[in-house]
Amino acid sequence: xxxxxxxxxxxTVENAIATxxxxxxxxxxxxxxxxxxxxxxxxxxxxxxxxxxMYSVMWSEHCSYKSSKIYLRRFGDKVSDEMKxxxxxxxxxxxxxxxxxxxxxxxxxxxxxxxxxxxEPFQGAATGVGGIVRDIISMGARPVAVMDQLRFxxxxxxxxxxxxxxxxxxxxxxxxxxxxxxxxxxxxFDKVYQGNPLVNALAVGVLxxxxxxxxxxxxxxxxxxxxxxxxxxxxxxxxxxxxxxxxADGGPTKRPAVQVGDPFAEKVLIECCLELYQGELxxxxxxLGAAGISCATSExxxxxxxxxxxxxxxxLLRDPSLTPEEILMSESQERMMAIVAPEKLDAFLAxxxxxxxxxxxxxxxxxDGRLQIFWHGEQIVDVDPSTVAVDGPVYERxxxxxxxxxxxxxxxxxxxxxxxxxxxxxxxxxxxLGSPNLADTSWVTNQYDYYVMGNTALSFPDDAGMIRVDExxxxxxxxxxxxxxxxxxxxPYAGAQLALAEAYRNVAVTGxxxxxxxxxxxxxxxENPEVMWQFGQTVDGLADACFELGVPVTGGxxxxxxxxxxxxxxxxxxxxxxxxxxxxSRRIPSGxxxxxxxxxxxxxxxxxxxxxxxxxTIHDHLGGRPPKxxxxxxxxLAGLLQAARDEMLVSSAHDLSAGGLGQALAEATTRFGVGAxxxxxxIMERDGVDAATALFSESTGRVIVSVPREEDxxxxxxxxxxxxxxxxxxxxxxxxxxxxxxxxxxGVFTVPVAELRxxxxxxxxxxxxxxxxxxxx
Numbered sequence: 001x002x003x004x005x006x007x008x009x010x011x012t013v014e015n016a017i018a019t020x021x022x023x024x025x026x027x028x029x030x031x032x033x034x035x036x037x038x039x040x041x042x043x044x045x046x047x048x049x050x051x052x053x054m055y056s057v058m059w060s061e062h063c064s065y066k067s068s069k070i071y072l073r074r075f076g077d078k079v080s081d082e083m084k085x086x087x088x089x090x091x092x093x094x095x096x097x098x099x100x101x102x103x104x105x106x107x108x109x110x111x112x113x114x115x116x117x118x119x120e121p122f123q124g125a126a127t128g129v130g131g132i133v134r135d136i137i138s139m140g141a142r143p144v145a146v147m148d149q150l151r152f153x154x155x156x157x158x159x160x161x162x163x164x165x166x167x168x169x170x171x172x173x174x175x176x177x178x179x180x181x182x183x184x185x186x187x188x189f190d191k192v193y194q195g196n197p198l199v200n201a202l203a204v205g206v207l208x209x210x211x212x213x214x215x216x217x218x219x220x221x222x223x224x225x226x227x228x229x230x231x232x233x234x235x236x237x238x239x240x241x242x243x244x245x246x247x248a249d250g251g252p253t254k255r256p257a258v259q260v261g262d263p264f265a266e267k268v269l270i271e272c273c274l275e276l277y278q279g280e281l282x283x284x285x286x287x288l289g290a291a292g293i294s295c296a297t298s299e300x301x302x303x304x305x306x307x308x309x310x311x312x313x314x315x316l317l318r319d320p321s322l323t324p325e326e327i328l329m330s331e332s333q334e335r336m337m338a339i340v341a342p343e344k345l346d347a348f349l350a351x352x353x354x355x356x357x358x359x360x361x362x363x364x365x366x367x368d369g370r371l372q373i374f375w376h377g378e379q380i381v382d383v384d385p386s387t388v389a390v391d392g393p394v395y396e397r398x399x400x401x402x403x404x405x406x407x408x409x410x411x412x413x414x415x416x417x418x419x420x421x422x423x424x425x426x427x428x429x430x431x432x433l434g435s436p437n438l439a440d441t442s443w444v445t446n447q448y449d450y451y452v453m454g455n456t457a458l459s460f461p462d463d464a465g466m467i468r469v470d471e472x473x474x475x476x477x478x479x480x481x482x483x484x485x486x487x488x489x490x491x492p493y494a495g496a497q498l499a500l501a502e503a504y505r506n507v508a509v510t511g512x513x514x515x516x517x518x519x520x521x522x523x524x525x526x527e528n529p530e531v532m533w534q535f536g537q538t539v540d541g542l543a544d545a546c547f548e549l550g551v552p553v554t555g556g557x558x559x560x561x562x563x564x565x566x567x568x569x570x571x572x573x574x575x576x577x578x579x580x581x582x583x584x585s586r587r588i589p590s591g592x593x594x595x596x597x598x599x600x601x602x603x604x605x606x607x608x609x610x611x612x613x614x615x616x617t618i619h620d621h622l623g624g625r626p627p628k629x630x631x632x633x634x635x636x637l638a639g640l641l642q643a644a645r646d647e648m649l650v651s652s653a654h655d656l657s658a659g660g661l662g663q664a665l666a667e668a669t670t671r672f673g674v675g676a677x678x679x680x681x682x683i684m685e686r687d688g689v690d691a692a693t694a695l696f697s698e699s700t701g702r703v704i705v706s707v708p709r710e711e712d713x714x715x716x717x718x719x720x721x722x723x724x725x726x727x728x729x730x731x732x733x734x735x736x737x738x739x740x741x742x743x744x745x746x747g748v749f750t751v752p753v754a755e756l757r758x759x760x761x762x763x764x765x766x767x768x769x770x771x772x773x774x775x776x777x
Contacts, residue, residue: 010324011049012378020046029056035393042387050312050373050380053325054388057291058298061560064392067526068558071539075553078543083552086515086580089212094135094287095205096554097212098516100580104469105209106477107139110149110202110520110576112559117199121166125199126174127261130333132203133178134266134287137273138336140213141205144453145467146175148185148201149481149520149574150444153194155436155767160189163197164768171201172447177263178270181456182448183465186481186574189436195564200520200557200574204479206469211277215286217300217308217339220367222283224297224310225345227352227359228269229334231292232318234260236329265334272355273336281340281348288335294328294388296337298371301385304339307366308385310373314360324375339365399536400529409490411623413609418692425691426749428618429662432696434759435617436767438659443764446772457584461671463506463655464579466587474583480506481577484658485570486611487626492534492571496541497629501700502657503577504549508638509653509703511588511645512579517546519556519575524568526560534571542573548631551577586645590654591671592706595734597651599676601661601727602637602719603702605687605694613658614696633701633724640722641703649711649718656702662695664704665743670756675741678730680748686727691748706732 016022026036029052039047039055047055061067075091088105089097095109113128129146136143148171153160175182185202217224276282284304286296293315301308312324322330340348345361352359366372371388373381419425432438441460450459457476458466464480482502488495504514521538524531546553562569581587592599609615610624644650652671656664661683669676680694689697707715719726735741740752765771 010375010378010380012380013048013382016046016048022046024052026052026056029053030060031056035059038393043383048380049325050328051383053328054294054298054381057294057329058388059392061526063291063295065558066393067395067397067560068535069394070396071536074539074543078547079552080547080550082550087552087554088209089139090552091555093214093555094138096516096518097139098554098578099209100469100475100477102470102473102475103209104475105207105212106204106469106578107136107141107207108202108204108479108518108576108578109135109555110200110481110518110574111557112520112522113199113201114197114522114559114562117167118163118197121163122170123260125167125170127333128199128201129171129174130261130263130266131289132201133180134289134336136203136205137270138213138215138285138287139205139207140211140277141207142274143180143203143205143270144455145183145204145465146180146202147183147465147479147481148199150186151188151190151193151198151572153189153197154191155189157194161768167197167199168444168447174261174263176449178267179452181450181452181459183450183456183459183467184480187441187444190485192570196562196569198522198562198572202481202518202576204467213277213282213285215300215303216284217304217306217365219283219341220306220365221342222365223340223342223345223361224308224363224365225338225340225348225359225361226315226335227338227357228336229262229265229332230316230318230358231322231327231330231335232332233322233326233330234332236326236331261333268355268357269334269336272352272357275351276348279347279351281344281351282338283341284339286337288337290331292328292330292332298385298389300337300339301371302389307368307370308363309366310363312373312375314362316358316360324380397526397532398529399532401533402530408623409625413612413615413621413624416615416619416621418690420691422748425695426751428614429695429749430751430759432613432617432659432663433666433756434763435613436763438613438663439763440760441764442761443768443771457587458510458589461667462510462590464510466510466512466581466584468584474585476581476584478507478510478512478579478581479576481574482506483572483574484611485572486616486622488538488571488573489622490611490624490626492537493541494626494629495571496538496573497545497631498626498700499573499575500542500545500549500577501629501631501634502655503575504634504638505655505703507577507579508641509588509590509655510581511586511642512581513642514549514551514577514579514638516578517551517553517575519553519573520559521556522559522562522569522572522574524563528568531568538571538573542575545631549635586648588645588650588653589671590652591668592652592674592732593672594651595674595732597706597708597732598712598728599678599730599732600705600707600715601683601702601729602705602724604699604725605683605689605697605702606699607689607693608697608699609693612660612696612698614660627698627700629700636722636724637701637703640718640724643718644715647714649715650705650707652706654704656704657698660696660698666756666760668704669743669753670760673741673753675733675735675743675753676730677733677744677746679746682727683729
């Protein structure tokens, strides 16, 4: 335990002036020598211990984006009028906000909690959910859903089970306790993530246009109020020490920096905040996440172009032995900071008292542009808040084209054997279906509550989650996230565009109109020039693709230092796409429900097996170039699907991605247990491909749809009118009496639906234990 600091021994501004040569532990706090010298230059003296604590966390990679800032500006440089049309709040605030119509807005964001989730998987993942949900609350919205994007090590590695059990339990515990449905996400296993799993969490909230709140402290004399949980010793230095460094070989050691979450406290905080907003009792608000009070005070003051005077001893503590520096750095969860007009303070306090939320008035907004923090009357911080929160270091890191990438690209999957033997194709099809990254994920998703709140229109295992916003009109939104790290390793520019295209397509197949983007860019160390090349390529690829598709990046997160020793992860830019659905009752599911419908393949198939699930699972191969992406074609396809929705021409739609046509057919068949008869001959003849390529290629811009026979002519006419390739490849099929429903690839193989399900469902339980039979109700 730390020894309590008394006023007489606090490191005051006066003391800092008097003792300029005192040595300070800046290196242990994650600051480089030149950064420490810059702080001294800004202040004209050495920093106090409290100032050093603030600068160390706020200038960390996690908070300051010092290595990525010059790249992220490219998102703002490539913006069209189309992209601005529905954007209400963009990058720079706690989360982006999009106009979805009828006076409603949706706010959404994805963030990482990677390193904490390796060290303490349960709490790391749980507090990742809690933190992103508080970002949504702080925009003035009611949270309505969460999603998670998970990357684990090799499924057979003994440590993977430790991380998987902890992470999934942490996510389900926190979100289920909050009463928020988990409506989608990703689960990927690859040895490259063994020592550095990725736990990305996304949250979505709904609000009326007039209810948007911003994190800008203005109005001299307005009160600075901290409310929520008490401040403790958990999470101290998490941003600077944990999220901004790599793991040394030897495994997790930094346990004290992981926060501890209490979802019941957060649930109360949500309801309390919403009542405060309803009463118009808050001028500005900021959640306390990474960097805690250091972040909230400096960002609120800097964003508002104001100053702030705070008495730190008024912070309510869970641990009375905390020093002022520890109080400033603590990342204790379930805390918010509000700016409240003096005449509204009594009403504010009445609301928080009603909800039994502990509250302390720490100080007030000033007009002098200084952030001043006092400890029992003695000044321990006197800084320009913009130097802490906005004008931190900006690095132009060295960039180098990877020495290994040309050889990797030359090693194409074209050299791998592709069989046309029906028995071999059947075995490969089933091996893919049961592979860890294509197998059924019910072991994970059944631990989540999909339908709490009663507004979930689509969830697992459909291509995107969908939530109803307005009960009367049926207005809603769909959201999907995607990334293929293998593609990004081969070509980060193309890989980023492929991630966006797939998420965009996954939203489109539900019938929704893709509208806006959030991203979580997970990379290795920025001190590695090859990683910075990957990062720059990724940002360029994503910015160019967003511009072409007309969808703005509303915000997101960069997570560097995802590596163990010298081994970085694959570039993993997780891309989330939000789409607007005029009426959720017209949603399109991912599988067919009725026999006798025609199955159409939209798009064409090329020999694109580089980086594919087939190359990985069958041949343990990674090399070549990822599939080509046709963004104009993706936009045309999305428009076609919306028109088909409006005319109610299709009864199901499912995108083709990992595993290709074979995997998509298996998933569409097992979705509701209705079989299908499919023929490959027309695909092979039209597109000039062999049977293995027809089944396993991962060419983009492709979707399978089922069309009721009476809509057949209209549907073909729609496709022809829009100039999009379409081919009838099969029919949905009921089992004959006494027979099982099956997926029949004519002339190649037949697999009963029961066997498809058995193969797909066996993989995760074999590694992690029995599956929960039913999704949490």
